Amino acid sequence: METQATGRSKRQTSHEFYKKLFKLTGAGGAAFWITDFAISVSPIAAEYRAAFSISNLPMALVEALVGGLMIGCCVSYFLLRFFDRIPTKNPILKALILSFVAMLMIELLSTLVDPNNASVYLLIDTGMNIPRFLALGIVIGYLYNNLNGGARS
DSSP states (O other), X not given: OOOHHHHHHHHHHHHHHHHHHHHHHHHHHHHHHHXXXXXXXXHHHXXXXXXXXXXXXXXXXXXXXXXXXXXXXXXXXXXXXSGGGSSXXXXXXXXXXXXXXXXXXXXXXXXXXXXXXXXXXXXXXXXXXXXXXXXXXXXXXXXXHHHTTSOOO
């Protein structure tokens, strides 16, 4: 039977987990979106939107924010939940590993959805996604390190 103190301790641990998850998700999503915004104003992004019939830049930015938050939540959850199982000791590198695994999965799924444009899509989209996922991983790893009082061994 669980004692009252044990139950309270588990709730506090759960509360702390979700508090950290919320902070990491928000910061990672914001980094993803800011990087996406910077990329979106470039001439290459304008050509890309025209080639793939993406007509509304504000809508694309809203989708990037939602997507960044979803990806940030996944990366943050796995970083918090499986920190000790991810290779390397540096939290930033761990977050980058998770971030690029997420990017790889998204790129593979996107290629499977539209195999006719696979080669063009992979080259251009992957090139534009690398800075987004890099920013997301660095920010989540850096904030994780700060939330846990510096380097964790």
